Amino acid sequence: MAKKPRDRILQAASELFYNQGIKSTGVEAIATQAGSNKMTLYKHFPSKDDLVIAFLRKRDEDFRIWFVEQVDSRAGQPKDKLLAIFDVIGEWLEIPEFRGCAFINAAAEFPVESNPVHQVSAEFYDNFRSYISDLAEQCGIVSPESLALQLSLLVEGAIVSEQMKRHSGAADQAKWAARVLIESHLSNAN
Structure with a gap:
């Protein structure tokens, strides 16, 4: 059809x-x-702006569904899912078509925070951090928002690093750092 x-x-x-x-x-x-x-x-x-917003909203929906399915297929427990995030990101960074994150790229092209394109891009990462925060809360972490921000920063940094220099190993390094952060937060919860 x-x-x-x-x-x-x-x-x-x-x-x-x-x-x-x-x-x-x-x-x-x-x-x-x-x-x-x-x-x-x-x-x-x-308008072109309407098309850009539609592109970002569709990208958000498609990526979120794909991403959660990928994480869920790799891990069952919340702590394992937090680490699986970095495996999924690492695989995504390796695809030949990878050109960075559409939302980071869009925010860079439209840096004014009040711009609708910038706002939709920021919403994507707000939702991403919320997903991580929910997993962290399920682990019993006392400050899940703090861990979510830290892990999100690792993901965003890995994406930009890989965009700047392909095959940099950024996702592996980010996962290593994530493991340390998760363990630190878990030990503070006990």
């Missing part, structure tokens, strides 16, 4: 935004790659 024009446009935009950057990708290139035209693009997305 052929994809609907809206879906084709969103897929084309997603590929181009991720590979070339948001600001350097024009709507004409998106329409062309989608096998469409600008009039149809604007019918579904009244």
Whole structure:
């Protein structure tokens, strides 16, 4: 079954935004790659900003579902899931198509905090930290938000390190540091 024009446009935009950057990708290139035209693009997305927000929201949804499934398939206990996060991130960093985190990249292109693109990017990491915090709380950690922030910083750092220098081993180093942090927080809980 052929994809609907809206879906084709969103897929084309997603590929181009991720590979070339948001600001350097024009709507004409998106329409062309989608096998469409600008009039149809604007019918579904009244502005490029609307298309960027739709791209980020779709990326958030797809990544979150994939990520949680991957973590859950590797570990059953909350503590093991906290460490599995780094295994999943490490595998993602190794795929040839990896171009960094779409949300970090978008926030860098739209650095003003009040910009909707920046806000959607920040929401992604707020949700990511909340996921980690929930796992930490299930472990009985006294300050789960603190551990969540620390582990999130390790993940974000590994992503940027890998984006800057491929095959850097950043995810392995981040997992090692995460293990130390988790154990420290667990010992404080007892």
